[in-house]
Amino acid sequence: MSESFYTGQLIPAMLVVPVFVIITVTAPVLSHWRIKGEYVCVEAAKNITYDPLCASNNQTFQNFMTFQCYARYFDVHGLTVRRGACSTNPEPDHCVLSFVVWRQVCGFDNVTYSSVWELMCVAQRQRKSNTVQYEGPCRVQCPMSLAYKPVCSSEDTVYPNTEALKCSALRNPERNITLKKRGLCWSRNSPRIICQPPKITLKNEQKNQVCASNGVTYASYNTVACLRIYNHGLRILHDGPCNYKDIVYPKDVTQTCHLADNHVIMMPVCGSNNVTYPNPFVLKCAQHRGIVSSDVKIRLQGNCEKDLMDEDVLEYEEDPCKEQRNVGPSHKETNKPLFCASDGKSYYSTIEYACAVKTNNDWFHYSIVRIGAPCDRRDSPCEKLQVLSEALVADPICGSDGISYANPMALMCAMITEPRLKKHHKGACVPPQR
Secondary structure (H helix, E strand, O other), rough: OOOOOOOOHHHOOOOOOOOOOOOOOOOOHHHHHHHHHHHHHHHHHHOOOOEEEEEEOEEEOHHHHHHHHHHHOOOOOOOEEEEOOOOOOOOHHHHHHHOOOOOOOEEEEOOOOHHHHHHHHHHHHOOOOOOOEOOOOOOOOOOOOEEEEOOEEEEOOOOOOOOHHHHHHHHHHOOOEEEEEOOOOOOOOOHHHHOOOOOOOOOOOOOEEEEEEOOOOOOOHHHHHHHHHHOOOOOOEOOOOOOOOOOOOOOOOOHHHHHHHOOOOEEEEEEEEOOOEOOOOHHHHHHOOOOOOOOOOEEEOOOOOOHHHHHHHHOOOOOOHHHHHHHHHOOHHHHHHHHHHHOOOOOOOOOHHHHHHHHHOOOOOOOOOEEEEOOOOOHHHHHHOOHHHHHHHOOOOEEEOOOEEOOOOHHHHHHHHHHOOEEEEEEEEOOOOO
């Protein structure tokens, strides 16, 4: 989850094509610098792809955008370039443009630089490797907690835990942030806040649905939290709509009939008598009332008239995780990794990455951080928690171990040491772990 916009550093160097391109630069009018020149240099600072050019003054430039910035800033007349690095001076001089653009970046050495070129200049002089960590000045590194134990600040902002609030106070001393109280800034059990009806749109109608332990699909996490004020035994089974396997029938069959008669629960099931019922409660109640034989069982979820061709398509739908199991583990000892991803893992096959995305993409944002190189310690979500602003956001997520984690990055950090750990559902665990 990188904040850096320097996508150029992720792209491998292009192959040098044996065709020479001669580019002649006419001298820009100095008065145009503020209009066009500054824009060119800002754009050049965003792209540090290594695609070298050799200038007629025997100077190697990082790429064409860097050359354009140099020519416009220093008002160069008639300089020509060709593709490829200069044979006698192959290394670009990053110090030439060190202070052309004042666009601060934080390096992976946790030092603030005035621009990406100053960072590259210092690294070049010190003969050390350094890259951009994120845009802007370096933030205070904070020891962070993974647990979701919300606190309310003096600004009425909810932080995931006390450590996050202290970190925000250190990074923003001018705001004088202090602890107002432990817990949310509003009462967790306040019906006025929790029981507000969700704003349902076509976009989020199914996205926020959760399945509760009574087998009923609710519109959102807050809906279940509201019902728990009056029914403490209710809990969330998983994100998304319930299926018939999630249903636990009430011990009293009259309660089952009450659900069948008074609740519109759209969960069609096909009985072994080839009849479609609106939901399992209707079938169970009909059997109790003697309308349907007690021998009828649920054959499948969905309509009995479902097109068999559709079922075949679903059966053979590509599953990257299944394909990965069939292929077996990647040969990490011999193969070079394809890329490093935002979860801090090195991936050696696209199938392996596709499986991870399919498994976790509904709660964690995946992106490719670096191509052709393995991840290192700085790419770990646990390391990012100490510097990135996402660590301060209260976005709880319940793990399969029953622990509420501060946010998706915190859960991904915990999964590094506990590979079997998974997401249970979005939001704090319901009921919370005692």
